Amino acid sequence: ARSVHQIQSGQVIVDLCSVAKELVENSLDAGATTIEVRFKNNGLDLIEVQDNGSGISPDNYENVDDAAFRSALKHYTSKLSSYEDLTSLHTFGFRGEALSSLCALADFHITTAQAHQAPRANRLEFEISGKLRKTQIVAGQKGTTASVEGIFKRLPVRRRELEKNIKREYGKVLNLLHAYACISTDVKFSVRNTVGKTKNVVVFSTNGNRTTKENITNVYGAKTLSALIPLELELEYEPSGPMRHLGGGGQSHQLVIKGHISRPVFGEGRQTPDRQMFFVNSRPCGLPQIAKAFNEVYKSFNVSQSPFIFADFQMDTNAYDVNVSPDKRTILLHDAGALIESLKVSL
Ligand code: ADP
Numbered sequence: 050a051r052s053v054h055q056i057q058s059g060q061v062i063v064d065l066c067s068v069a070k071e072l073v074e075n076s077l078d079a080g081a082t083t084i085e086v087r088f089k090n091n092g093l094d095l096i097e098v099q100d101n102g103s104g105i106s107p108d109n110y111e112n113v114d115d116a117a118f119r120s121a122l123k124h125y126t127s128k129l130s131s132y133e134d135l136t137s138l139h140t141f142g143f144r145g146e147a148l149s150s151l152c153a154l155a156d157f158h159i160t161t162a163q164a165h166q167a168p169r170a171n172r173l174e175f176e177i178s179g180k181l182r183k184t185q186i187v188a189g190q191k192g193t194t195a196s197v198e199g200i201f202k203r204l205p206v207r208r209r210e211l212e213k214n215i216k217r218e219y220g221k222v223l224n225l226l227h228a229y230a231c232i233s234t235d236v237k238f239s240v241r242n243t244v245g246k247t248k249n250v251v252v253f254s255t256n257g258n259r260t261t262k263e264n265i266t267n268v269y270g271a272k273t274l275s276a277l278i279p280l281e282l283e284l285e286y287e288p289s290g291p292m293r294h295l296g297g298g299g300q301s302h303q304l305v306i307k308g309h310i311s312r313p314v315f316g317e318g319r320q321t322p323d324r325q326m327f328f329v330n331s332r333p334c335g336l337p338q339i340a341k342a343f344n345e346v347y348k349s350f351n352v353s354q355s356p357f358i359f360a361d362f363q364m365d366t367n368a369y370d371v372n373v374s375p376d377k378r379t380i381l382l383h384d385a386g387a388l389i390e391s392l393k394v395s396l
Pocket residue numbers: 071075076079100102103104105109113125126127128141142143144145146147148149192193
């Protein structure tokens with residue numbers, strides 16, 4: 050049986066990207082159709098995510114981050130109803146751990162209202178331990194705003210490290226947010242940043258489009274889109290190695306890859322931006338081996354530049370494992386070798 054150990058982990062929040070990821074996934078889980086991410090000083094002073102989702106039920110306030118309650122119940126999360134759920138994730142979050150980690154790493158507060166409470170909302174403040182310190186009635190519409198101020202302020206070494214690399218880290222967060230914005234159809238997504246006197250500048254936004262294509266146009270521009278062609282592949286590959294004995298009794302895996310990819314431009318010539326986004330069942334994730342396979346195929350046809358790739362791998366939940374890294378960003382594909390061979394042939 051999958052044990053509690055599997056969902057226990059030390060570090061959910063390791064960098065700026067994990068903060069943005071956890072907050073945005075909570076908003077998506079809450080059914081938000083509008084999500085605004087606000088940075089101050091590229092995230093060093095503030096990362097704040099506002100949504101118009103379900104809001105948090107007052108019954109859950111104590112539970113959001115109450116360490117005592119959580120340890121009594123082991124990792125509380127309102128999204129996990131049974132351990133079986135771990136093998137078939139329908140929502141992004143399932144640890145009930147992200148927000149409590151944030152309390153230890155920064156000043157964290159939430160303002161939240163369910164539909165029937167608006168225009169009254171509750172502002173929740175938490176102790177370092179994650180315990181609810183204070184609630185206060187404030188004005189607010191339906192939805193949730195989660196604010197993370199002074200990330201890593203209690204870990205001076207990590208804070209200095211982040212300050213030193215903030216340009217690069219901020220770039221990484223933007224790439225991740227691009228991916229969420231592009232894959233999230235019917236969600237109006239916007240990102241703003243305040244640096245010095247340039248206040249609340251819109252970094253990018255989407256319009257709540259029905260298609261990923263329109264989202265890509267909003268994020269990367271019509272010019273990028275015009276260089277793309279639809280990507281639609283159906284793959285079948287055989288399980289191999291030790292995993293064969295686990296899922297499906299040796300049945301072959303089936304997989305659909307949907308998205309958009311650069312039109313190959315052969316030889317020297319026009320170049321498309323080097324932007325590559327991968328998703329597994331609409332969850333943004335890094336798939337370095339897969340990226341390598343795409344790039345190799347393009348290269349083998351003498352295509353000068355690595356392609357723009359937006360690829361959603363729609364596959365059986367038992368064909369991969371999201372629990373390998375605490376922050377769930379690394380996904381382990383079972384039978385990756387067979388998958389990649391099959392992918393290269395199809396491409
Ligand atoms: P998880 O997402 O794994 O359940 P989190 O620590 O990220 O754990 O969040 C704890 C709980 O707080 C969630 O299960 C959910 O009930 C509530 N929550 C957090 N963010 C939001 C949000 N933006 N909208 C509604 N509920 C939220």
